[in-house]
Amino acid sequence: MTTPLTRRQFLKLTAVAGGSAAAMGGLQAVLNATPAGAEEGLLAPSGEEHIVPSVCLLCPSGCGVLVRVADGRAVKLEGNPMHPINTGSLCPKGQAAPELLYNPDRLTGPLRRVGERGSGEWEPITWDEAVQIVAQKLNDLRAAGHPERAACLYGETRGQMRPFIERFMQAVGSPNAISHDSLNIEAAKLATYYTQGVYDLPAYDLENSNYVLSFGANLLEAGRTPQRMVSGYSYMRRGRAERGKVVVIDPRQGVTGAKADEWIPIVPGTDAALALGLANVIIRSGLADSDFVHNYSFGFEDFKDGEGKSHKGFKEFVLQNYPPSRVEQITGVPATTISRLAGEFAGNPPAVAILPGKGGLLNGSINGLYTAMAVHMLNALVGSIETPGGVLAQRYFPCADWPQLPPDPVAERGRTAERLDGAGARFPLARHAYQAVADHISEGYPYPVEMLFLYDANPVYEVPGGTRFVEAFQKAPFIVSCASFMDETAQYADLVLPEPTFLERWQDDAIEGLGYPGVGLRQPVVEPLYDTLNTGDFLLRVAQAMGDPVAGAFPWSNFEELLKDRLKTIGAEWETLKELGVWMIPGYRFARRGSEKWVAEVVGRDRMSSPRDGRFDFFSRELNCALGELGADELKALGLSQAGDAVFLPHHEPVTYAGNAEYPFTLNVITLMSLGPYSAAANMPTLQEISGMTVGERWDSWLEMNPEAAHELELRNKDGVWVESPYGKLKTKVRLVKSLHPDVVNLPHNQGHTAVGRWARNRGVNGLEILNPASEPATGLASFTNTRVKVYKA
Amino acid sequence: MPRWSMVIDLDKCVACQGCSIACRMENNTPIVSPSEAALGRSMLWNDVFPLRAEEEGAIASAKARFLTRPCMHCEDPPCVKVCPVGATYQDDEGLVRQNYTRCIGCRFCTVACPYGVRYFNWYEPAWEDGLDQHLNPDRVEGRGVLEGPAVRPKGVVEKCTFCIHRLHKARARAEAEGRDFRPDEYVPACVQTCTGKARFFGDLDDANSTVSLLAQSRRAFRLLNEAGTHPKVIYLHEG
Amino acid sequence: MKARSVHPDNKHEAIILTPLQDITTIDRWLWALLLGLIGLGGYAYVRQLTLGMGVTGMNRPVYWGVYITNFVFFIGLAHSGTFISAILRLAGAEWRKPLTRAAEAITLFSLPFGVASIVVDMGRPERLLNVISHGRFQSPLLWDFTAVSLYLCSSVVFFYLSLLPDIALCRDRLTDVPAWQHRMYEILALGWQGRPEQFHRLERVLDGMAIFLAMLVVTVHTVVSWVFGMTIQPGWHTALIGPFFLLGAIFSGTAAVVIALAILRRVYHLEESLPLGLFNSLRKLLIVFTLGWLYMMVSEFLTIFYGNIPEEMEVFWQKFTGDFTWLFWAMTILVFVVPLLIFIFRGKDSIGWMVTASVLINVGMWLERFVVIVPTETRPRLLYELVQGTYRPTWVEAVITVSMFAGMFLLYAVFTRFFPIVPVWETAEEPGAEVPPVTRRRRRFGVRR
Ligand SMILES: Nc1nc2c(c(=O)[nH]1)N[C@H]1C(S)=C(S)[C@@H](COP(=O)(O)OP(=O)(O)OC[C@H]3O[C@@H](n4cnc5c(=O)[nH]c(N)nc54)[C@H](O)[C@@H]3O)O[C@H]1N2
């Protein structure tokens, strides 16, 4: 043998030699307890196993899942490789979903309040009783001729559930189906509407982009559809031959900025100026897509309207007002950087500028809308609308039409009433103004509320100054909460009607974020654990109990049947959909500029007032229709500092902050990958355990601060601090994070619960308690980023 | 004989921690209380954490970096060398395995592993009020003793197994179907879930496997290579 | 029938045997107190056993804490006896004779607690026998296990053999002790008769064992250090760790002997058998050790400092300016600065000062062990800023530690009440039988003076 011994062999040899030398061998034989030569093998679990597809609902991404069910227990979720959103992946929340299903703090059956409101005294009732009570109340309201006094506040409501709830309220006779969109995506939806004429979030074809500019879209941690964004992102980075560049504009770096090629710290609330500064350079350097801006857009150049009045176009407006030197002063981003970014963005097609789910858009002034418009226009400027690597209009499966509502004079009258949230009235541009409902109920505006229905909504917790809802509830005689947990809001309800978790119920889920139409299906992967009822089924039973004409609007015996009926037009059998968990038409994607499809689906699709002429508005005609008649004073009252054409062109409106010089930091409430904004996630112990990975915190809140700022305040890492705004103060600990704008402090969202469950309760602080509770006067959006705070040692 | 290896592309990894939790749900690692977590007693076989930030530089150049870290299944594993009873050992396919029924809980391996990937059961693992219903029922009996996702007793050390039970299941399936087992029939849970599609798994001895090809990349590096442990988890640099 | 034998004449015999005849109330109170502490420790240990190791302050990455520190410390203390009786025996230092037994007793009574510390530190102590049934000799822990068990066995034999003539003495002289006590002497004396050839053979065996033990002393503590040294952790992975541990062990062991002697001298009125000169001899040894300790410290840390390897420096700064600053500097002051000053300026002819210095040395050496072990763990090689280790022992660890020391004291105290702590036969003026003079004996074993 000539081969030299490797080190490992040598050690093995010495081991043998050493062992015998110490005469342990004999002992070893005597004492050896292990059965000799036991075979390696697997003990299979007893009982049968199968895989059931479904769709995750721990965030709005809507990832397809395959659930491993062993012995009737859901033991593991995997991503559904067929599902285009996540293509087989799952984020930590999806992975932890069994902790939602088997959460010991879930509600186990319908409850009726017996003690004082909020006292926590309940009695169990049957579902039949619950149906009777609700049907009776609604019929009473209708008999009194005030069906509009019933209102429904709903949270993240997926698939058919949203139109179903709207239909239910309409059938009853109320216009008040109020979504919580004003807390998040409404700004981006409105901006897409006021420019492109599509009231929806744009989809981004990241896979084919060469250059991505993210304006506070926290792509990799939140960003509305995180899994969709991440899979597009990873393909763009390493899945194809050429690696696309990513630039993140955000006052904080976060994971998204850290993973990007470049992170641009910006003064919060100034993104509109930056986007327009970029537009300025692009236009000046002749890099704009001239075919698009001249043939498929409106208001790029100066123009004369039908009455012969001349108006300013986007080009002149931007060239005059947003030279990089001025933008540098507003945004803190160096003029040279602005010029370089503009050159890169326009010079590396296809390039795309991404809007956040909420990001910095909810800054309590109409600036949020203009910011989103300005960002979205960057895409138009370089011709990235409806092109590979650009922005796509989201298409949906054409569902079967809802049957006509039966004639019902009571309901018809009720439906025409003004909305409780003031959308379209107090807030002229708003479609929903969820958070404003609290004050309106207290005020009795526009009429007293008799019955409040909450579906998957927790306003007491999720809204800035949410305790105003608690006060408002005193004026609402009857409150029903359909929730899976006894959350902060359900605590004050009169009836609490538990819905099964997403792993135990039927629900569809439209695929969003890819452009082409697709649908996922939730189905009960295990038998419901408790005496819970799908809210869809509950409402169907209520409608039946109410009798005609309301019952006539709902010819389905249960929600599963409703889904089957609605989805019969998608081109897949129900059984196929059940087996695969998802159905889509991926080829159906881009529409040629100016084609019929373009007009019908891409530009102007949802326009209500201005012409559907396939032209993208740089000068917003829809805004002009909505605000054009208003005088300067009225505009001022809506928070506009400008008048004239500037109102209809995106521009930078300085954000008015609650809290003046005394309060040096802007409070930035951030979304975490681990917890996200959904309350139930805070009660999943595994997610709590990984919650603050980036700073090494867990099970708690923390305040992120730039070390230089902290140094000036003589604060050291982990010091206890008070965070004080004009609305209150919170105590937490400070964590120094270098990659953060020195004038901004971050507080993670979804801690500081006072209810929900054992793991969520009394853990950290809820930043929303000290946020400015005002709504934005024109759009009815909530204000998340216009509160300033001071920080001092606790 | 396959030589199992994992490649992690840090350019694609988005530090989401999906791998951490996939591992927990697959391998039944227990949840620990907040106070225990504060002591660093969390059990995430695959931890994700930030690396140290550079000390110098203007804010715009300060960049956070993150690492995701399973057991390296070292070819020359210090943990195996020091174990007095062979409770941690290397099998023929190079997997570094852990025998829960033999471990005496001396924690020599935990201090010897330079990657900090070994976890000790300070208490009896427990799941509150029915939360244990989701536990993975799979068990592996390696050398006649307990391994894999079977719930561990207190006082022993555990770590990433490269989801060895999945390997056994895949082999058993191939056998039941009367055909040869192919190395690509088996992926660990963390690889399967990876949101950034940043993790790859396969046989390093097969020159054409994805992991072999990626291991040749100019971006490839191994963690603490200077420690002489020859990790079989190979990272790809960012950028 | 009572065996009778020849005993060498020792003029201190009466005094040495006095403590054996009269167990005082103070003794009983002391024993009760120590037993109480042991009981508390037992309670703490049962808690740890039933609830889990989580009741300690250990964590990730500080997997080893006070228990392992105790282990190293007890094994270190154990070096006193072997060093004094074996190495000094081989070196022919005759002055050691009166204190050999006192020193060996420390070995004997601290070693079990060293072993116990390991068991207490184990997550699954009931699987201890796996070490035998599945032992792997690649593991330094197995080396430890073997070396320490061997050391324990040989020390017991060595100790017992050198005690044998004195047990026989007790059997013959102490006739008015309780019957069971006398019976004990009878059994343990194994029929020793003190015939010259018996003494002769005894000396030969002891000399032979001394060589073996001297080797073991070096091995055992080096091997103990290798548990750390054979890992590649910064601060542990150094060739100097063996000699460093060995020196530290002998150092603290010798200091412990000083303390034991001073107490025995005072409590049992052994001023004449244990003359002041002994302390001065020990003082000289201790001066050498403390200087040697400094030498090793400096060579170790200077090498690290100039090497400037980042991981090593992390640990280095942990000790010099980081979390362990206080402990590190306290240790330096306790084992080096103050003792050296005392030895040079005060220690001569002053038992009080010697004891002070020795106590400080032992406290300092415990800290030293702690500071070698824990800081390294708090800064592992794969360091990430946010997961840095800290370690705060809990009451369980504290109580168990205290109870172990109590146990050691108890064994020692009880022993001295039943057996002569100064070897009567070895310190006799005239050998009762013909014993070859030391020098001659030495030559026989090839050992030159
Ligand atoms: N992991 C996970 N992902 C989720 C969810 C979840 O539950 N979990 N929920 C989803 C939901 S409901 C939503 S609405 C979306 C929200 O998705 P995002 O809108 O992406 O989430 P945010 O974290 O609110 O905001 C993103 C970034 O905006 C930055 N920002 C704040 N002010 C400004 C500013 O003035 N300018 C700029 N440029 N940036 C600013 C913040 O620092 C933050 O980094 O996330 C979705 N994604």
Ligand SMILES: Nc1nc2c(c(=O)[nH]1)N[C@H]1C(S)=C(S)[C@@H](COP(=O)(O)OP(=O)(O)OC[C@H]3O[C@@H](n4cnc5c(=O)[nH]c(N)nc54)[C@H](O)[C@@H]3O)O[C@H]1N2
């Ligand atoms: N400052 C600040 N405020 C924020 C955010 C922020 O980032 N910063 N995020 C905002 C955003 S983007 C969002 S999306 C909201 C999130 O806020 P919400 O949409 O209100 O979501 P949750 O807080 O989860 O509240 C929904 C409630 O529904 C119940 N529930 C859980 N699962 C189910 C179910 O399957 N069915 C039914 N019927 N009920 C269920 C639970 O009891 C839960 O409390 O918070 C918003 N508030």
Ligand code: SF4
């Ligand atoms: S991204 Fe959202 S939908 Fe997808 S797995 Fe995570 S929580 Fe579920």
Ligand code: SF4
């Ligand atoms: S990473 Fe650590 S535990 Fe894993 S094989 Fe290497 S030394 Fe052993």
Ligand code: SF4
């Ligand atoms: S803790 Fe267990 S696996 Fe680790 S070295 Fe000790 S016996 Fe081996």
Ligand code: SF4
């Ligand atoms: S390979 Fe398996 S055991 Fe290892 S980290 Fe990944 S999921 Fe966990």
Ligand code: SF4
């Ligand atoms: S799942 Fe993939 S992307 Fe997420 S942290 Fe783990 S390796 Fe990175």
Ligand SMILES: [Mo]
């Ligand atoms: Mo949201």
